[in-house]
Amino acid sequence: MKRFRIGIAAAAAGTLLGLAVVAGFAAHGAFAHAAGSAGGAARAVYCPDKQRRHEALKAFERSEQAQKQAFFATHPSPAARKAFLEQQQARHKALVAAYAHCT
Numbered sequence: 001m002k003r004f005r006i007g008i009a010a011a012a013a014g015t016l017l018g019l020a021v022v023a024g025f026a027a028h029g030a031f032a033h034a035a036g037s038a039g040g041a042a043r044a045v046y047c048p049d050k051q052r053r054h055e056a057l058k059a060f061e062r063s064e065q066a067q068k069q070a071f072f073a074t075h076p077s078p079a080a081r082k083a084f085l086e087q088q089q090a091r092h093k094a095l096v097a098a099y100a101h102c103t
Contacts, residue, residue: 047102057095
């Protein structure tokens with residue numbers, strides 16, 4: 001009787017292991033994603049300054065064109081203009097990323 005119980009337990013464990021392997025292949029990367037830092041509860045971020053970040057992003061977007069026009073009016077150098085645009089785009093990207101971190 002004891003061998004029979006051990007056999008049933010081994011079969012059940014083998015079946016569960018087989019199902020886990022099949023599910024792993026069926027949903028490629030699902031287990032790694034759920035266990036990683038980007039999945040599950042780790043992604044839910046408490047962000048008390050979400051509103052402030054959104055307002056900063058919107059204010060930057062509203063003033064972006066005016067800043068560009070003002071800079072271009074006083075700096076005719078193509079290199080200076082290119083550097084300004086790269087800095088402006090980097091700032092915009094940073095603000096978007098900071099706000100996206102909260103959502």
